[in-house]
Amino acid sequence: MTGPLTGLVLALRALAFAPWRTALTVCALALPIALPWAVHTLSDGYVQGLTARATATPLVVGAPGSQVDLTLAALWLRPAPLASIPAGEADAARVEGLGLVVPLHLRLTARGAPVVGTTLEYLERRHLTVAVGTAPLRLGDATLGAQVAARLGVGLGDPLITDAAHPFDLARSQPVRLRVAGILAPAGGPDDAAVFVDLRTAWAAEGLIHGHRDVQAGRAGVVQVAPGAVEALDLTPERLQAFHLHGDPADAPLTALLLFPPDARARALLAGRVGRRPGVRVVRPSEVVAQLAGLVLKVRRLLDAHQALVAVSTLCFLVLVIGLGLRARADELRALADLGVARRTVVGLQVAEWLIIAVVAVALAGLAVWAGAAWLPDPKGWT
Amino acid sequence: MSAPPPPTAEPAAASPPAVRTAGVRFVHGHGAQAWVFEPPDLHIAAGERVALVGPSGAGKSTLIRLLAGIEAPAAGEVQVLGYALHSASAATRRALRLRHIGLVFQRFGLLPHLSAVENVRLPLRLGAGPLTAEARARADALLAQVGLAAGQHRKPGALSVGEQQRVALCRALVHRPGLVLADEPTASLDPQGAAAALDHLWAHLGPAALVLVTHDPALAARCDRVVRLGGPA
Numbered sequence: 001m002t003g004p005l006t007g008l009v010l011a012l013r014a015l016a017f018a019p020w021r022t023a024l025t026v027c028a029l030a031l032p033i034a035l036p037w038a039v040h041t042l043s044d045g046y047v048q049g050l051t052a053r054a055t056a057t058p059l060v061v062g063a064p065g066s067q068v069d070l071t072l073a074a075l076w077l078r079p080a081p082l083a084s085i086p087a088g089e090a091d092a093a094r095v096e097g098l099g100l101v102v103p104l105h106l107r108l109t110a111r112g113a114p115v116v117g118t119t120l121e122y123l124e125r126r127h128l129t130v131a132v133g134t135a136p137l138r139l140g141d142a143t144l145g146a147q148v149a150a151r152l153g154v155g156l157g158d159p160l161i162t163d164a165a166h167p168f169d170l171a172r173s174q175p176v177r178l179r180v181a182g183i184l185a186p187a188g189g190p191d192d193a194a195v196f197v198d199l200r201t202a203w204a205a206e207g208l209i210h211g212h213r214d215v216q217a218g219r220a221g222v223v224q225v226a227p228g229a230v231e232a233l234d235l236t237p238e239r240l241q242a243f244h245l246h247g248d249p250a251d252a253p254l255t256a257l258l259l260f261p262p263d264a265r266a267r268a269l270l271a272g273r274v275g276r277r278p279g280v281r282v283v284r285p286s287e288v289v290a291q292l293a294g295l296v297l298k299v300r301r302l303l304d305a306h307q308a309l310v311a312v313s314t315l316c317f318l319v320l321v322i323g324l325g326l327r328a329r330a331d332e333l334r335a336l337a338d339l340g341v342a343r344r345t346v347v348g349l350q351v352a353e354w355l356i357i358a359v360v361a362v363a364l365a366g367l368a369v370w371a372g373a374a375w376l377p378d379p380k381g382w383t
Numbered sequence: 384m385s386a387p388p389p390p391t392a393e394p395a396a397a398s399p400p401a402v403r404t405a406g407v408r409f410v411h412g413h414g415a416q417a418w419v420f421e422p423p424d425l426h427i428a429a430g431e432r433v434a435l436v437g438p439s440g441a442g443k444s445t446l447i448r449l450l451a452g453i454e455a456p457a458a459g460e461v462q463v464l465g466y467a468l469h470s471a472s473a474a475t476r477r478a479l480r481l482r483h484i485g486l487v488f489q490r491f492g493l494l495p496h497l498s499a500v501e502n503v504r505l506p507l508r509l510g511a512g513p514l515t516a517e518a519r520a521r522a523d524a525l526l527a528q529v530g531l532a533a534g535q536h537r538k539p540g541a542l543s544v545g546e547q548q549r550v551a552l553c554r555a556l557v558h559r560p561g562l563v564l565a566d567e568p569t570a571s572l573d574p575q576g577a578a579a580a581l582d583h584l585w586a587h588l589g590p591a592a593l594v595l596v597t598h599d600p601a602l603a604a605r606c607d608r609v610v611r612l613g614g615p616a
Binding site: 006014336339 | 474481488497
């Protein structure tokens with residue numbers, strides 16, 4: 001009896017007549033749609049991101065221990081209590097001539113950000129570009145990821161002091177005053193949140209490369225040191241000559257080595273040869289990430305089951321709400337039918353109202369998922 | 384949701400009566416629970432105003448629904464404005480009701496989400512006739528004539544019971560029906576309000592016939608004729 005436009009207008013007017021009821025119904029419907037949608041979208045994205053970065057890093061070498069900790073530390077620059085391997089392992093791997101070897105030192109932080117001691121090849125391999133300034137070329141230079149630079153509010157030439165890991169132990173390393181030499185362009189990954197320094201700078205910050213200075217005792221001959229009183233060492237060009245390394249550089253500690261063999265054969269050879277060396281283990285990040293992803297998918301299946309029950313519950317409530325709504329509007333609907341509107345048209349008007357609610361709920365859920373995905377860091381950029 | 388088909392039953396005569404029933408038998412329910420209603424035969428001329436009176440349960444509202452084509456008789460003939468409703472399809476009866484019959488319900492049946500003027504225009508929007516500028520003006524004029532020019536954009540919930548009743552009257556008259564069926568239209572009103580409502584109805588009924596269900600003898604007395612159900616006429 002009515003045209004589609006008239007039916008749509010009548011349905012919209014009925015919905016607009018009770019805006020709070022309509023909004024509540026839309027939200028009640030949008031939430032059970034958005035939750036599983038978001039879980040799938042985000043978990044898929046993270047698994048893809050994890051897999052992409054793992055695939056981009058064929059082999060990781062570290063001290064024997066948890067391969068998950070080693071992978072997370074070496075690929076996502078997460079601090080972990082890992083044993084170190086000697087720097088000589090990097091040279092040994094290079095001697096094999098089976099691909100690029102990138103050393104990593106991951107035992108320091110600066111104002112909460114991980115300090116990554118490495119070589120310039122890391123930046124090249126991760127396709128990291130310097131937005132302003134330079135890469136860490138000199139002792140004491142620090143090149144900051146975009147995110148950490150923005151968070152700390154530092155610019156070129158500003159000092160950046162490493163965190164004191166052992167403020168009450170004078171025999172351990174002291175904070176080091178780094179100089180911000182450059183800031184990287186955003187890459188959309190964990191590199192954005194890290195500070196990159198040369199390996200020698202990392203060793204200096206750990207107290208392995210060091211200078212000497214006099215310690216003045218007080219009148220009573222007692223030296224009192226509070227955390228705030230620990231003085232940062234300046235790695236300035238004037239003092240560089242005073243710094244030196246005790247012992248063999250090949251014994252200096254590294255957290256991990258990233259190995260980039262050119263092909264599968266080289267990877268197999270490198271894994272075999274390096275893995276045979278005592279005191280080291282070789283990890284294939286793709287296998288570790290596959291295990292982690294399997295865990296994520298198992299958790300997701302549990303969530304799916306839970307959300308299916310929520311959906312059934314929502315559906316029951318929805319049927320109840322529709323039934324009560326029809327009962328509450330029985331006079332109105334009967335009047336329409338009595339005026340001469342076909343029963344199927346009256347039903348169509350009700351269906352149109354619920355279709356509009358469903359469409360808006362799906363749109364709202366999609367918007368929420370999109371906003372959530374936009375707000376979180378893009379996991380696909382983690383390569 | 385296409386436009387309603389025009390009534391297919393041909394008018395029975397060149398100048399037909401508004402209502403003519405003969406031997407109507409209506410059965411409600413089934414088996415032992417069935418209720419059989421056999422109203423007296425009616426003949427209501429065009430423009431005639433008839434009151435249906437009788438005790439509750441006598442079948443007044445059922446007869447109104449039969450005359451409107453909402454219900455179909457099990458037997459007998461129901462002719463309204465010359466159209467044979469007893470043999471017409473449901474779609475034809477709906478179309479006749481929408482286009483040629485004005486209905487006033489006891490509880491008004493206004494849509495709460497539409498304004499007064501939108502409620503009045505509703506039969507036109509639903510297919511009772513083209514929603515032309517003239518039709519819109521007629522709806523506005525009807526509301527103005529019943530004193531609701533200022534309240535035409537208010538929703539029913541913001542109108543008094545008497546005002547809602549006047550809106551319902553305007554809706555029944557806006558498409559210039561040949562027959563108006565009013566089922567206790569003043570039941571919710573006080574005596575003054577009921578009289579005023581009937582004044583409005585009388586003033587704007589024009590040449591349409593009226594069948595008015597009422598318990599109020601004063602209102603029944605204003606009609607040309609009284610038909611009593613469930614007792615002597």
